[in-house]
Amino acid sequence: MTLNSIGLDSKITKELAQDLNGLLANFQTYYQNLRGIHWNIKGKAFFNLHIKFEELYTDANMKVDEIAERILTLGETPLHTFADYSELAKVPVGKNISEDTKAVQLIVDSLSELLQIERAILQKAGDANDEGTNSMMSDFIAEQEKTVWMMKAWLNETV
Template identity: 55%
Template sequence: MKNLVGLDSNKAEKLAEELNILLADYEIFYQNLRGLHWNIKGKEFFELHDKFEELYKDAFVKIDEIAERILTLEAVPLHIYSDYLKTTQIKEEKNVSDGTKGVQVVINNFKTLVEKEREILAIAADVDDEGTVSLMSDYISETEKTLWMFNSYLK
């Protein structure tokens, strides 16, 4: 049986489950970034305060895109924090005010995200879901570049 966009319904359902994991990861990442933005202190304050804001704004857009992709696959996106916390692979961070520690949190979170994006890319390719393939491909390119930049910041 095919869904609205012509994909095998069972395979699309499995793909949507994986996308829901990514959605949960991005929601917790988003909140981690908000905390970093609010609580950062020290000589890197101005630089990192702005950078964390840029990242959480980008994460906010991605959260919406992922949820809409799940809906396109005829599934229901997770939408409450208790479900996000049960599903996420990203650890909540609390009261991080040190710039180096904050950047390390971002790096660790991005490593988790890019790993999940690659998993989803492979599944989507197997399902012939070009929409999800394209989305994940774009995310992977962005995430890899951002990881390189943040890693360079720590050197």
């Protein structure tokens, strides 16, 4: 086994970085969805949702940076083209969504996909003793689970 400069198995960190690049692609799609619904939301819930969507896209933008920096920390290169993101993203793409329920449902669907990806990375990072990636995924998961709960409550649905 060859260790990298942070003491992790080089082969496994390369795989983790690939998984994180997949997460990065999905987060970029999620971020762009949030920008779109922020710009296009209409109706009686406009003021509240417009502010909430801005809060969410600001947070997503910070997470994109954290993911890219973790990939660099693992010794790999983060993806940075829309072509790469489109190829890897599993998060649904929302286009021209202006209705409040559809916008909130897009967030729930997107976060549900992100949570699946993050849990898989969490498992792999735990097995690799990669506490940095593990900690980041744990934090993302806890926060996103709460957001799903809140969005489902807004939709008057249970988790």
